[in-house]
Amino acid sequence: MTMKFAVRPQLHGYDTFAAFTEAHTVTERDLIFTQRVLHDAFMKDTPAQTLFYDDFCGGEPTDVAVDEMLRAVRKLGFERLIAIGGGSILDCAKVLALDSDKTVAGLFAAGVQPGRKAGLLLIPTTCGTGCEVTCVSVFDFPSIGSKIGKGFDAGFADHAVLIDELLSKIPYHVFATSSADALVHALEIYLAPRASAYTDMFCMAAIRAILQGYMRIVQHGRDVIQQDAKAYLTASNMAGIALANVLAGGVHAIAMHFGSAHHVPHGEATRLFLPPVFKIYYEKAPDGKIADIARLIEDVVGVSDGGNPFDALDALLAAVVPTRRLGEYGMTAGDAGRYADKVIETQQRLLVNNYVPLSAQDIARVYSELM
Numbered sequence: 001m002t003m004k005f006a007v008r009p010q011l012h013g014y015d016t017f018a019a020f021t022e023a024h025t026v027t028e029r030d031l032i033f034t035q036r037v038l039h040d041a042f043m044k045d046t047p048a049q050t051l052f053y054d055d056f057c058g059g060e061p062t063d064v065a066v067d068e069m070l071r072a073v074r075k076l077g078f079e080r081l082i083a084i085g086g087g088s089i090l091d092c093a094k095v096l097a098l099d100s101d102k103t104v105a106g107l108f109a110a111g112v113q114p115g116r117k118a119g120l121l122l123i124p125t126t127c128g129t130g131c132e133v134t135c136v137s138v139f140d141f142p143s144i145g146s147k148i149g150k151g152f153d154a155g156f157a158d159h160a161v162l163i164d165e166l167l168s169k170i171p172y173h174v175f176a177t178s179s180a181d182a183l184v185h186a187l188e189i190y191l192a193p194r195a196s197a198y199t200d201m202f203c204m205a206a207i208r209a210i211l212q213g214y215m216r217i218v219q220h221g222r223d224v225i226q227q228d229a230k231a232y233l234t235a236s237n238m239a240g241i242a243l244a245n246v247l248a249g250g251v252h253a254i255a256m257h258f259g260s261a262h263h264v265p266h267g268e269a270t271r272l273f274l275p276p277v278f279k280i281y282y283e284k285a286p287d288g289k290i291a292d293i294a295r296l297i298e299d300v301v302g303v304s305d306g307g308n309p310f311d312a313l314d315a316l317l318a319a320v321v322p323t324r325r326l327g328e329y330g331m332t333a334g335d336a337g338r339y340a341d342k343v344i345e346t347q348q349r350l351l352v353n354n355y356v357p358l359s360a361q362d363i364a365r366v367y368s369e370l371m
């Protein structure tokens, strides 16, 4: 199998937003795209122009909301787009910086790859998506009934900037679900058929750091995440570097559909489906690369004699990233077969990265175990 690996944006790390502003000489010729709450907490003194995501969209972005953002951005003059936020904001920014007059539907059409009209800096304020280093934008298309992702060559930022301070006010639930998403990226890509020695290295470092962080939360309480901010930002960035080279797999495929059907945030949806999918993988092929992950879990989390390492992972996630049963999101047992078919129909782009193939029956079993 052929191999290709790249880290596209330059990476930078700063303790504070002020240090970033100075080092990158932010001026009124820049456009900061962010959320009001983040602006008020960290960027009140910025000389840059500002555009607020919340003026267009309450939750995760739909194609309709992004079309409105495109109309607004095309009226503004700026040299660099500096996006500061969670995955939704960074994903929108990749499209907003494109040199095109097309709508989202037009941009997502096969073969459409416009260039960039401005510099692009992506600054994450959660520790999960890793999308500051990927070129993919994921939007919800309510008319299709699923989230769809597309990679734009020009979607890679010039600079990805990690700023510890921006994690200092993160709500616990956002921290928990976003870091779990980073863990899912690293776990899925480590097992993907297209993984390489390079993605393996980034994935293993990310998995170990996040599991160690979660163990510290169990042992010392939730306040410990502030001390570990840099470790989480780095781990999610490393998982993102892997994700920029190899796509995630079945957990993401199932989460993409479920998240769209029940309006569940991305990190919460991927965290939901991680344990049952990995238990099926471990059952089907325990001696492949998943054995490396099993050993890492034994090492960091600990597993009782004869216990299943993925039960131990499930228990750790239940303690650190609590979630609900699928019925509480509005799914019924009768939906399982139809949902599984829909995942197979719309998410082949991700399903080809599975550790072992998942049949419609396997996917239906994943749902039934979480009902």
Ligand SMILES: [Fe+2]
Pocket: 129, 181, 182, 185, 252, 266, 270
């Ligand atoms: Fe993800």
